[in-house]
Amino acid sequence: MLARVQSYLLQGIDAHPCEVEVDADRLAENKPPVIVGLPDAGVREAHERVRAAMQNSGYSFPLGRVLINLAPADVRKEGPVYDLPIALGLLVSTGVVRGPAPFVQVHGARVPATAQGKPALGPQPPSHDPDAPEGLDYRKFLFGGELALDGRVRPVKGAIALAALAKARGAQGVIVPADNAPEAAVVEGIEVHGVRTLTELVGLLNGHIEPQPTPPPDVLGLLRNAAAPVDFAEVRGQEAVKRAIVIAASGSHNLLMLGPPGSGKTMMAKALPGVLPPLTAEEAIEITRIYSAAGQMPVGVGLVTSRPVRAPHHTASTPSIVGGGIIPRPGEISLAHRGVLFLDELPEFPRDVLEALRQPLEDHVVTIARAHGSVRFPASFMLIAAMNPTPKGDLAPGEVGRRAMENYLSRLSGPLLDRIDIHVEAPAVPWAELSRGLHATSSGPPGTSTAQMREQALRARERQSRRQGATTPNSRLSGKQLDELAPMETPAKEILGQAMSTLGLSARAFDKIRRVSRTLADLDGRDTLTVPDITEAVGFRLLDRKV
Numbered sequence: 001m002l003a004r005v006q007s008y009l010l011q012g013i014d015a016h017p018c019e020v021e022v023d024a025d026r027l028a029e030n031k032p033p034v035i036v037g038l039p040d041a042g043v044r045e046a047h048e049r050v051r052a053a054m055q056n057s058g059y060s061f062p063l064g065r066v067l068i069n070l071a072p073a074d075v076r077k078e079g080p081v082y083d084l085p086i087a088l089g090l091l092v093s094t095g096v097v098r099g100p101a102p103f104v105q106v107h108g109a110r111v112p113a114t115a116q117g118k119p120a121l122g123p124q125p126p127s128h129d130p131d132a133p134e135g136l137d138y139r140k141f142l143f144g145g146e147l148a149l150d151g152r153v154r155p156v157k158g159a160i161a162l163a164a165l166a167k168a169r170g171a172q173g174v175i176v177p178a179d180n181a182p183e184a185a186v187v188e189g190i191e192v193h194g195v196r197t198l199t200e201l202v203g204l205l206n207g208h209i210e211p212q213p214t215p216p217p218d219v220l221g222l223l224r225n226a227a228a229p230v231d232f233a234e235v236r237g238q239e240a241v242k243r244a245i246v247i248a249a250s251g252s253h254n255l256l257m258l259g260p261p262g263s264g265k266t267m268m269a270k271a272l273p274g275v276l277p278p279l280t281a282e283e284a285i286e287i288t289r290i291y292s293a294a295g296q297m298p299v300g301v302g303l304v305t306s307r308p309v310r311a312p313h314h315t316a317s318t319p320s321i322v323g324g325g326i327i328p329r330p331g332e333i334s335l336a337h338r339g340v341l342f343l344d345e346l347p348e349f350p351r352d353v354l355e356a357l358r359q360p361l362e363d364h365v366v367t368i369a370r371a372h373g374s375v376r377f378p379a380s381f382m383l384i385a386a387m388n389p390t391p392k393g394d395l396a397p398g399e400v401g402r403r404a405m406e407n408y409l410s411r412l413s414g415p416l417l418d419r420i421d422i423h424v425e426a427p428a429v430p431w432a433e434l435s436r437g438l439h440a441t442s443s444g445p446p447g448t449s450t451a452q453m454r455e456q457a458l459r460a461r462e463r464q465s466r467r468q469g470a471t472t473p474n475s476r477l478s479g480k481q482l483d484e485l486a487p488m489e490t491p492a493k494e495i496l497g498q499a500m501s502t503l504g505l506s507a508r509a510f511d512k513i514r515r516v517s518r519t520l521a522d523l524d525g526r527d528t529l530t531v532p533d534i535t536e537a538v539g540f541r542l543l544d545r546k547v
Contacts, residue, residue, distance in 0.1 A: 024093040037073045092138070136175075174192055254419060259427055364380040485518065499534075517536075
């Protein structure tokens with residue numbers, strides 16, 4: 001008997017239809033099950049997991065010839081996501097799960113109908129008993145899940161993408177592992193049923209368990225209650241760096257902090273998302289889809305509610321940062337989408353890793369090309385980098401220290417530094433600042449808090465939104481847009497021209513200065529760029545050198 005179950009396959013962060021066809025021929029010679037349709041090793045092993053799960057759940061694995069086809073057959077399939085659909089197909093083909101049959105009314109009674117809609121004559125299989133309880137029609141649902149040998153259903157990747165696919169195809173809903181149900185329920189307009197065991201799935205489909213769809217979460221409420229993990233008020237000193245972070249958050253500018261160890265660079269990078277605007281519902285769902293496809297959603301958590309901060313180690317490889325694999329998966333830059341990618345000890349990263357960041361920093365997407373096609377991952381992130389002045393971490397006085405710093409900086413290419421809008425020095429924190437708060441009588445104003453910084457950044461972003469739309473921050477303004485939206489006073493033009501000649505800045509740095517100046521003017525509520533705006537923006541080109 002042939003059974004068809006609808007499932008999915010992941011390409012990037014999107015789910016595509018995959019039909020699982022199970023043909024069980026009891027009259028044929030008994031042979032090991034065969035899975036076709038470009039399965040990887042994890043999929044080819046599915047029949048062993050399914051066999052054990054069925055037998056340990058009290059169901060018989062069919063004898064004879066079992067052929068399982070994953071369509072479309074020309075796209076590679078990976079992972080254990082097909083365990084549950086394959087098991088369901090076998091249970092349907094052996095009659096354990098009833099295939100719902102159409103019924104007609106005859107003299108007030110429900111009677112099984114033939115394919116032509118007429119009452120069926122003669123005895124019918126027990127699965128077509130009109131008095132049997134009605135369960136869910138498996139043909140109206142999409143399935144995915146991994147099976148343990150004892151019949152438990154384990155979570156899989158891409159449940160939210162599966163729910164989005166079901167909605168797009170007009171399906172009634174999805175049946176997924178219970179741990180994935182909160183994630184899939186984020187997609188409104190479909191039913192989401194979570195199952196913990198194979199036996200529970202059979203009971204749900206045969207009507208022995210009352211369906212209780214997982215309710216959709218209160219997305220806006222979850223986002224309102226999200227809090228930043230670190231408050232800038234906890235950072236001692238570094239008011240100049242905090243000012244630079246406000247500017248970066250206001251215009252979505254990339255930032256590089258240069259300073260000795262222990263000056264608070266890492267702490268400030270982790271606190272930065274608290275200065276950014278709260279996630280919108282669309283952004284939260286987009287981030288959740290990325291984390292789900294990467295298999296990094298915590299168990300039982302349905303939604304990413306705060307902007308991510310990714311801090312890969314400097315030994316990370318290019319594929320781990322950018323993304324890759326035989327079947328491409330998102331890398332750190334995509335996991336930092338709508339959030340912060342923090343690269344500590346920037347010069348210690350391999351040169352090929354840093355150069356691979358150049359294109360995503362400009363285009364805000366990354367394309368992974370393979371022989372069978374290409375996949376695009378979103379990569380709209382703020383790059384926050386930190387580095388010591390020298391490999392030792394300190395800066396010796398005089399010519400020796402200057403040469404050591406220049407040699408260390410030479411590990412960073414000019415084009416990469418050009419893509420970082422703001423370079424700021426994070427000096428060692430003096431004892432007077434560190435000791436503040438040790439005594440109840442400590443005097444002096446408290447440090448700027450996250451709430452104060454966020455208020456400034458939000459006001460500047462509101463001005464940007466009214467002027468150029470919410471989707472185009474100042475950091476993405478083109479040269480033509482800057483000519484129109486960032487007019488300069490004549491003295492400001494003269495100052496900028498002198499800086500370009502003196503520092504030997506590139507054309508890209510010229511636009512970076514204008515973008516940062518545009519943000520500075522927004523923070524002060526001005527439409528025209530003035531001399532202070534240009535001067536402060538030029539001061540943030542700390543590491544530019546003549547070539």
